[in-house]
Amino acid sequence: MSRIFIYRNIRIFFFLILIASCTVQKNNSFKKEPLVDKVYPFLDTENSRWFFFSSASRPFGMVNLSPDTQIGGDWGTGYRYNTDTIKGFSHIHAWQLSGISVMPVVISKSDNTSIFTDFYSKFSHETEKVTPGYHSLVLDRYQITAELTSTKRVSFHRYTFPESAEKDILFNLNTILGPCENIEGVLEQNNDTELSGSLVMTPTHRRPKPFKVYFKIILNQPIVSIKQDALTGNYLINLGESNEKVLMKVGISYTSSENAANNMEQELPHWDFDKVVDDSKAEWNTMLSRIQVEGGTHTEQKRFYTDLWHALQGRRIISDANGAYPDNTGETFRIGQLPLKEDGKPQFNHYNSDAFWGAQWSINTLWGLVYPEIMEEFVYSLMQYYKDGGMIPRGPSGGNYTFVMTGASSTPFIVSAIQKGIVKEDLESIYVALKKNHMPNGIMGKAGYEHTTNEGGGLTHYMDKGYVPYPLPEGNFGSHQDGVSQTLEYAYQDWTLAQLAKKLHHEEDYNYFMARSKNYQHVFDTNIGWMRPKNVEGKWFENFDPYQYEHGFIESNAAQSTWFVPHDIDGLATLMSGKDKAVEKLNTQFETAKALKFTSGTSHDAELHPEYSRIPINFGNQPSIQTSFIFNQLGRPELTQYWTRTVIKETFSGLSPSTGYNGDEDQGLMGSLNVLLKIGLFQMNGGTEEHPEYQIGSPIFNKVTIQLHPKYYSGKTFVIKAPDNSAEQIYINNLQLNNKPLRQLNISHDAITNGGELYLEMSSKPNQ
Structure with missing residues (x-):
């Protein structure tokens, strides 16, 4: 064999190694970073x-x-x-x-x-x-x-x-x-x-x-x-x-x-x-991979998966691997046993959880769409508390009720799970349990941490007068005895219960709770255009200041909480003399709030600050986190798109130990909200209507792929494509669902869970 032949073969051999090495390096450079x-x-x-x-x-x-x-x-x-x-x-x-x-x-x-x-x-x-x-x-x-x-x-x-x-x-x-x-x-x-x-x-x-x-x-x-x-x-x-x-x-x-x-x-x-x-x-x-995003900056993707991570922590299992669990709801402690499957494992886990207060705009929607198995487990866990202690809790801890916050905030959560087909069994029993919470001696009658009485919720006044007075004439019992906020919460929660009553053909109950759902009208002062406290005699609160914090409003002021009518935005707009006036009013609030980056400082404690507390829109706490999507309901979707993207940019984009949620991240609620804002899907009433719908916003990514759970939904994936999306291209000019034009900026739950593709044509100018 000649030296030339050997030399040539050696050169070819090393050339092939070099090509292989480059190929490996190229493949590695495009290897996707694990979402975790x-x-x-x-x-x-x-x-x-x-x-x-x-x-x-x-x-x-x-x-x-x-x-x-x-x-x-x-x-x-x-x-x-x-x-x-x-x-x-x-x-x-x-x-x-x-x-x-x-x-x-x-x-x-x-x-x-x-x-x-x-x-x-x-x-x-x-x-x-x-x-x-x-x-x-x-x-x-x-x-x-x-x-x-x-x-x-x-x-x-x-x-x-x-x-x-x-x-x-x-x-x-x-x-x-x-x-x-x-x-x-x-x-x-x-x-x-x-x-x-x-x-x-x-x-x-x-x-x-x-x-x-x-x-x-x-x-x-x-x-x-x-x-x-x-x-x-x-x-x-x-x-x-x-x-x-x-x-x-x-x-x-x-x-x-x-x-x-x-x-x-x-x-x-x-x-x-x-x-x-x-x-x-x-x-x-695996959990984070249920939503896969493409496009945006690396920082935006890191923040997104950090938000999603927060949505899946905080609320904790308290039952054992064999289904034993602590029951502290009675006079004496007992060890309960969850029902078992054929394989001997528990049918569901039992949970320790902060309140579902404000969850209608966050985990109700995110879990219901992306993690339905978690939503189902929580429903059955809440029902286990009812079976043990006689009430569905709104925030259980230590195997017992805490009566954290106000109202019956678990009602929208459970109704949403039913309306989305996640929970299908024992609906009558669930309805009876929910209804109990909305009546005297139920959880709606208790204010925050009111363990021994049923006065602080003001439910008897609400049922008799159509509102909860402020101050409550009976005195102080629990925390958060702020009559306007209580009235607004109860009215919304009554509406959600009415939807379940309708589904189960309880016509009399449906009419009764629908009538109660209009009670928000009794605390709106048409002369000044704000929700306003009333005393027990029906007189408006004197020296009223719509920017004064926690005077009739729970962890908020009147400017923020006036918009807490998620079940009847049209009715609220009518009280404000029409949709145009409502749009003008809300848009002015956003313009003002922008100077403070839409939050009362950068922590929950800062909400009490004499300046920060006067902000008209606060995305650092639950009472007004839905407000950017109200414009959709008022016929001005371009303002929803503009303000939501602005809030994300100014408030929820950074990666820093010193800031992030700028307020009260209640065990995944704010993380869930951020995920929804960033993928451009929202549910104003928490998905509690007969046929739940999602309002479409302006996603910050070019492509969002949602993996649908096969046990609950027939589709494999739902994809949102916005290929022309950018920091400037924030407006939706046209949209298609499965290659067919979509005329409105909302989409049904079934349309998403059947699988398919939503295509958004983005522009730097709003659609006229």
Whole structure:
């Protein structure tokens, strides 16, 4: 064989390798980033409340493990980005629940007493990594690398201690933690590697009864000693010296230690930490992949998936893997049992949840379209509370009612699920339960956190006079006794119940609740053009200021809440002397609010600021988050498109620990709202009418693909295409549904869930 031939073949061989290498690099450069990696967990973490931040957690997980940098109080606690000190890793960050704080430490043998009161450690974001389902950081004081992950009901810790160091773990079971104290914390050793224990969460202003959590712990190394501190009552376990990483699994339960152990056996029987991290990432990625967006900037996509991530956390499972659950609705605590499927697994999970107050414009729509299985579970969970305690809750915690906020906010949620065909069984029983809440001694008669009376809701006045007086003549009972807002909420919620009555052919009830739904008219002062408080004698509130906060209006002012008539925008416009006048009025409010970027500052606390509270539109809290879509209802869709895109740009586009939702992110409501605004689909009445419809807005992406759930919907995907979309091209000039012209800017639920394509022709100028 000649040298020339060999030389040529060598050249060809290396040339082919070069081509292959370039091809691989080219393919890798176009490889899609996993959606879970687009989540920015630190969003708004400087404005955190206890349940806001989540890291080592699964969607709706019972365990929501994360570091705590602040621990005292419901607000401003949990993980606060700008606080540089770790005070423990706790397992429960939920609505009015907290518990099981642990801390790996390194101490000298001669000084193991002060550690119970002096164990905090500095840390740096430079050595921190956070993704959905995983959190890692270095405790500077001890030079311990702490890694956290979890399944639904079991946490998994991996600690890397310095070489040749004594390995200790502090169990801070008796402490202030978030919204309450943890007391009666006990820990006992079961064998060389296993422990079990429990603690009690003391009652709060919102959660009226104590609540107990049980836990089971298994370590990968033998326990050398366990010590309880006489002063604090807390525990320190020592694992001796070795260079092996410490692995610790903690299963929790609200019913028993046995069920905590069973939860661990069912969900985490192995010791592969990295596999759990990967599984968690895959679960989050699957959930986020239900909506896939194309176009927009990388920052816009990251913010979108962070919003969607928020929509799937906060509200927490409280039932065990075997369906046991805590029932605190009666005089004594009991362990309930959820119904089981043929395979022995529960038919649904039971939940701890903040109120559905304002959810008609957020999770009702998002969950109903994209996550119908979650909506169905929540309906059956709410009904389980009714079966146990006699009322459908509006925000249950600790297996009991909290009476958070006002009204019967669960009614629109449940009616929406029924109207969309998600819930199809036992409709009569559900209707009876919902109706009970709208009548005397039901939940509508209770104001916020009113546990022992039925006066603060003013329901008897509402039924007799057609409005809730302000002030309430009976006195003060609960929070949020603001008569105008209560009247507006009740009227809308009555309308939604009337729609279900109509569906089930209860004609008399339908007419009755439809008549009540007009009660909003009784608190509109036509002389001044605002909703206005009335006293019990029917006299208008004197010295009225439409921009004064919380004088007859719940977490809002009259300018914001005047538009809270989602079931009858036409009727509201008539009171305002016609649609043109209504458009002019609302548009002026938006022009004014723009100067403050449409929110009362950048946190919930700022709403009380003497200047910020006077804003006429506030997208930082629920009462007026629907307002940009009102223009659609008034025949001016171009203003819906303009103002919604402006609100997104000014208020909901950044990625920063110091801002994000600029107010009150109530367990996914604001995240859900952002998702809906950004894909351009909205439901003014929360999807509660006989044939639910979506109003079409201006999506910020060129393409949105919604994966439809095959158990509930016949279509595979619904695609929204806006190829000419840009920061300037925000107006819809023409639109087509499945290649056929669509004359109106609304689309039925069935048209979406049957699958298809909505095509939007975008322009820089509104359609004339």
